[in-house]
Amino acid sequence: MSPAGLHLVTDGRLRLDRLLIVVDAAVRAGAAVVQVRGKEASARELTETVVAVSQVVDDRAAVLVNDRLDVALAARHGGARVDGVHLGQDDLDPVVARHLLGRDALIGWTAHRDAHLRALASLPEGTVDYLGVGLVRPTTSKADGPPVLGVGGFGSFALSTELPCIAIGGVRVTDVPDLAAVGAAGVAVVTAVADAPDPGAAAGGFVDALGALR
Numbered sequence: 001m002s003p004a005g006l007h008l009v010t011d012g013r014l015r016l017d018r019l020l021i022v023v024d025a026a027v028r029a030g031a032a033v034v035q036v037r038g039k040e041a042s043a044r045e046l047t048e049t050v051v052a053v054s055q056v057v058d059d060r061a062a063v064l065v066n067d068r069l070d071v072a073l074a075a076r077h078g079g080a081r082v083d084g085v086h087l088g089q090d091d092l093d094p095v096v097a098r099h100l101l102g103r104d105a106l107i108g109w110t111a112h113r114d115a116h117l118r119a120l121a122s123l124p125e126g127t128v129d130y131l132g133v134g135l136v137r138p139t140t141s142k143a144d145g146p147p148v149l150g151v152g153g154f155g156s157f158a159l160s161t162e163l164p165c166i167a168i169g170g171v172r173v174t175d176v177p178d179l180a181a182v183g184a185a186g187v188a189v190v191t192a193v194a195d196a197p198d199p200g201a202a203a204g205g206f207v208d209a210l211g212a213l214r
């Protein structure tokens with residue numbers, strides 16, 4: 001399963017009905033991955049959201065759970081198709097996630113410092129499928145986010161790993177050509193799609209911009 005393309009990261013501020021409308025519009029427009037992120041949600045609420053998102057997405061995109069391996073496993077147990085997880089440096093060990101989710105799962109890891117690349121090098125080959133790298137620009141979607149790398153900083157980081165790098169953090173559609181030129185395999189966004197007057201058109205703009213550069 002390829003991580004390349006547009007990743008829609010869900011906006012935990014949205015009510016479930018609105019969230020599902022945004023997810024459906026983004027997937028219809030060609031988003032490759034939907035990452036369900038709900039920092040304030042209980043495990044049970046987040047599992048319900050993942051199950052509902054998985055139903056809406058069906059086989060049109062990969063469904064990942066942010067942070068919560070337990071939730072990914074619970075949703076799978078309930079019969080939902082969950083393809084993997086996106087883990088941060090303080091989340092569960094990706095080796096554990098790989099063990100519990102299996103060889104075919106899609107597992108992403110956040111990385112933006114050299115120490116993260118050293119940690120990556122210490123993992124068994126094939127543990128992590130892609131890196132989420134940012135911030136590209138300042139964002140209000142992540143409290144206490146990491147430092148802003150800019151497009152140049154993203155590019156230097158992407159050059160130092162062979163894993164596909166997904167750019168995140170304040171990414172705008174107009175950034176896509178520059179990010180792709182410095183090695184982005186894809187981009188992950190919350191606001192640029194969820195807050196757009198027409199989320200489907202916004203997602204389609206990202207998909208077209210990414211596709212035009214392949």
Ligand SMILES: Cc1ncc(COP(=O)(O)OP(=O)(O)O)c(N)n1
Pocket residue numbers: 007009035037066067086087088089091108109110131132133142166168188
């Ligand atoms: C694609 C992608 N990249 C990076 C992140 C950030 O993950 P993390 O550092 O664990 O921060 P939270 O999302 O948990 O706030 C991501 N979610 N997706």
Ligand SMILES: Cc1ncsc1CCOP(=O)(O)O
Pocket residue numbers: 009134135138139140141142145168169170171188189190191192
């Ligand atoms: C989850 C996450 N991790 C780094 S930035 C970010 C949120 C990105 O959201 P936006 O596209 O609104 O800046």
Ligand SMILES: [Mg+2]
Pocket residue numbers: 066067086087088089091
């Ligand atoms: Mg996290």
